Each structure stands twice: as C-alpha cells, then as structure tokens.
Amino acid sequence: MSGIKKENGAVQSHLDIVEINNEFRALAALNNWQAYHSPKNLAAAVAVEASELLAEFQWLTPEQSNALDVQQKNRVADEVADIFMYLSELCVQLNINMADAIKTKIEKNKQRNQKS
DSSP states (O other): OOOEEEETTEEEEOOOHHHHHHHHHHHHHHTTOGGGOOHHHHHHHHHHHHHHHHHTTTTOOHHHHTSOOHHHHHHHHHHHHHHHHHHHHHHHHTTOOHHHHHHHHHHHHHHHHHHO
C-alpha cells in the first residue's frame, strides 16, 4: 500500500491488493474465520458493509455529505476498508483478477456510452 501521488488536489495511494488480502487472510486465520468465508458469505458481508457505509450518509444533504468531519470520515473509511477486504477475498476464492475485472468493466461502460 505504497506510492502516494496527488491527483486533482487529493492524495491517492496505490493499493497492493495481494498484500491487503494476505493481511486479511492472516487475521481470518488468527480468529478462525475461514470457515465463514465462502463466496456466498463474503458477498453477503459486502452487502452488509455497503449498507453500513450508506448509513453514514443517511439523511445528510449533498452539502453535508461533502463536508464530513474527521470522525465521520474515519467511520466511512472503516466501512470502505471492510468492503474492500471482503471483495478482495471473494475475488481470490473465485479466481477473479480484480484489476482486470475493473478494467474490463470500464471498457464495457465506455462502449455502452459510445452507442448512446
């Protein structure tokens, strides 16, 4: 998770998906969670965590959602991290290359937009 650069005024860091997944798997092994990490359960966990992310924004105006305080941003960051960790493990279990899947989906979206 290294390589920080600035883009459009925002600090962006490059993710090492393999490193993140290895750390997530080590934590799962330490806590004996592997039995629960089936693709179905991981997909359900993504949905639950996504709803927890959404709950952080419930009832906020667009302006308020763009001006989160530090505590709110930290809670949002926690939910984003949970979602990403579950997605990375889901991809490993289903032998999906996340980077390739994202690139492919972006290309599909571009092609769909060109047809419109």
